[in-house]
Amino acid sequence: MSLPPLFHTTASLGALQPSPNVPSVTFRLYFPASFPTHITSIRVIGDFQPHTTPTASAWDPSSAPALFASVPQAEGTFWTLALNARLPAGFYEYQYVVTFDDGSAPRIVADPCARYAGRGANRSGFVIGGSTAAENEVTPLAARKPLGDLVVYELHALDFTDEFRGGRAPLDALRDKLDYLVDLGVNALLIMPWTAWKDALFDWGYQPFQYFAISYAYANDVNRPEEKISWLKRLISACHERGIHVIMDGVYNHCDESFPYKSFYLRPDDCPYTAQPFGGTFPGLQDLDFNNQCTQDFIRDVCLYWISQFKIDGIRFDNTVNFYVPGNPRGLPELLQSIEDYVTADGQQNFSMTLEHLDLDAANLVSTTAATSYWDNAIYGQAASALWSGTISPLYLAALNNTQYVSPGKTATLYLSNHDHSTIAWAAGAPTLSGGGAWFRTQPHVIALLTASGTPLIPAGQEWAEDYWIPEDDAGSGRRVRARPLRWAGTTDAFGKPLGQLYRKMLKLRAEHPALRGPGFYPPKWEGWMQQFDAQGFGVDVQRGLVVYHRYGNGDDGALERFYILLNFGVAAQTVQMQFAEDGEWEDVLADSTVKVAGNRLTVTVESNWGHIFFKKTA
CATH class of the missing domain: 2.60.40.1180 (Golgi alpha-mannosidase II)
Incomplete structure (x- = not known):
């Protein structure tokens, strides 16, 4: 059966404080019908335990309180525990201890629907106290613009704030630079995945572990540990107050191989969310199984959670090639349509849905689904080749007008580089080992990008010739996923200052003239x-x-x-x-x-x- 929209949040799954006046927590898990788990017991351990009984110790399975299973219902089974203890205000971590009917050793498992990520590997979190939801209502945009009228700025919250955040949460510190972005001419932020990965170490976020939680690394303030979700809400409000749209980077084809739901099944291969590959696969990652309706509902509700509670203005869908099967409505097409149905019923306009669909059928897919755009590698490829060889191709001009291949009102998203590639300034200096010193070679490419037919995307620091190299293919070593902290002094040095002036002039021109944003x-x-x-x-x-x-x-x-x-x-x-x-x-x-x-x-x-x-x- 199909679950109603937002089931995973309205059913209060995860670990939540019942109300601001009740300093306790309720744990709740859900398992869909028709897929037996063979669970016999679930207990919860964590650093909250010393507050439950005088003899309890933190992370002690022997004193861990138990969750209780509901009578099976049409949609499935719930396991619930309303903790009978008063907890001091603060941030807490927890895990579940799960036993099965075959007598095998208990498993220690994170919460797949947790709203907070833990600081430790494979842990979940909850908060007692802190600011309330009512105090963190997100300010909506006064008027959301069509994607074709946006200039998208892609950033990683850790890299972007590395030089100036100190002990603050990156999502909080990011607000310091919003006026800089407005002055630059940006009106949309694409934040690399904020959904939690499995630990607090540096990551790009493309191996999601807990879909309803914000990464601990993005949300932790050393002086205010009880505030987590609030930082993202305040950031989005601050963006909206400046006319900046916020676009979420969503990873829904795959998840981390240690995705928590798998470990709640006696045979992890029986987990309906991950049982079989759907479409293509990505080596080293766990494919999500959209053949099962529970997966379709789960990912739909992930998207609707961030839309409804955080008032995001769009989603970029990562690696859509691998969860789109031509002729099959499941996976990507049904997900896009369910989001479109929700935002339309909610009275929202111009919610953007951009596909990272690096395939020749990308434009047709955008035209025949609820998607509004696709990432177009054409200008990136032409610019990188020209900078390396010193010669432009006749196809450079064609790359500037790929929006003509999508239906009216939709657009291609264009870029000279993005998080997946070395910076364009590195490409400019690579033939002479000049690095960002060859920034001037990027100028005609910048003019081309910002006068092309499509939505321009600028990765953070490109406007001042930030210079980083990463391998295009790391042969599975993981060396591509590396920190690239922004060096803000570049905004005023001999390379960055004149280049930044060009970006400002071009972005102002684009904003003032609809002809440069249109199809002509x-x-x-x-x-x-x-x-x-x-x-x-x-x-x-x-x-x-x-x-x-x-x-x-x-x-x-x-x-x-x-x-x-x-x-x-x-x-x-x-x-x-x-x-x-x-x-x-x-x-x-x-x-x-x-x-x-x-x-x-x-x-x-x-x-x-x-x-x-x-x-x-x-x-």
């Missing part, structure tokens, strides 16, 4: 054999390293906006004769000057690794 693009297609400009002077000149294209559309006032864009990716200045649709004065945006077009032509000299954007509005 000429030439609409460009093939790999086309190595010279067309008869109108548009396209790619491979030999000279030049690209020319036209962006157009109506402004907010209904007037036609035209942008003619010339980019030089080469090492020498080039002189180009450009053709224009209209004579008269045009604004040379990057030069803060004007030019006069006569006879529909203009001869332009463009410096190396630079560009021109000519703008005119026609009533």
Whole structure:
């Protein structure tokens, strides 16, 4: 049977304080019908135990209180314990001790529906006291924008706050830089997975362990351990007050191999959430089994929990290739539709759902499901290749207009790099071992990204030429997952300051002109054999390293906006004769000057690794 939306939260699963005035906790577990666990007993151990009886010790199974099983119901069986003890305010950790009917050794298991992650490996947590839910109501956005109007800034909360947070929770410290992001021109944050991984060590978060909990490493404040969830809620409110959308990074194809639910089954292979692979698999990770309705309901409720309680504005879905099976509505399509149904019924608009679907059918999948966007590797691939080889491909221009392949109102998400790759500044300096010192080589790529048809994504620090390398393939060693702490002095040094100025100017231009956020693009297609400009002077000149294209559309006032864009990716200045649709004065945006077009032509000299954007509005 299908469970009602938000079942996993309305059923009070996990370990929760019953009310702010009751300093105790209720533990509750759920197991779906038709999948026998063979459990005979469940007890709970943790550092709360000394407060239960005078003789109890922390983490002592012999004095651990027991949960009691309900009479089996249509949806399954519940195990519950309302602890009869008053607990001092603070943060507590716990685990379950589970025994089975075959007499095998007890297992120590974390809580799959815990709302708090433990600091220790494979532990869960709960809080007594601290601020109340009523004190942490999330402020919604005044007006949520369509994804096509956003500039997304991707960050890892630990790396982003490494230099300045001290003992504060990273999610709290992150608020310190929100005004910087607004000044930059960003209006959306994509935070790498905050759902809990299995310990408090550094991680990227793509091996989820407890889906309803925030990572301990993200939420822990050494001076205020009882505050955890509140930091994320306050961060989202602070973002919304500044017009910044918050996008969650969700990992739903797979989980950590030690996913707690597995250990509650005598035979872990019988766990219905993970029994069989669904679609593709990812080596070293536990596939989730969307063949079973309980898994579909569980992941749906994970998404709805963060939407309903934290008022997030979108979700990026990681590794969707592996939980999409063509022709099968289960897995990804049903998940997207259930979210769309919920937010629509709730009166929400413009909730974004972006797929990391690195496959040729990505645009079609977005067009035929409730998804709104997909991660498009095209500009990243073209830029990385050009920076390494020193030569642009004819397909560079095509990469700037992939939004044309999705249905109206949907978009491609474009980037020069992201968390999965080395920084674009590293790629610029790699051929000469210059690192971020070759930042100027990224300039035409930045202009291209921010005038392309699609939603731009900027990984943290790219705007000041932050310089990190990671291997594209670490052969299973785990060496890709490494800390890359931001070095904030780069914002004002000789590399970062001029590059940051370019980003600010380009992002301001994009925000002010709907034509740069819309679909109008000429030439609409460009093939790999086309190595010279067309008869109108548009396209790619491979030999000279030049690209020319036209962006157009109506402004907010209904007037036609035209942008003619010339980019030089080469090492020498080039002189180009450009053709224009209209004579008269045009604004040379990057030069803060004007030019006069006569006879529909203009001869332009463009410096190396630079560009021109000519703008005119026609009533």
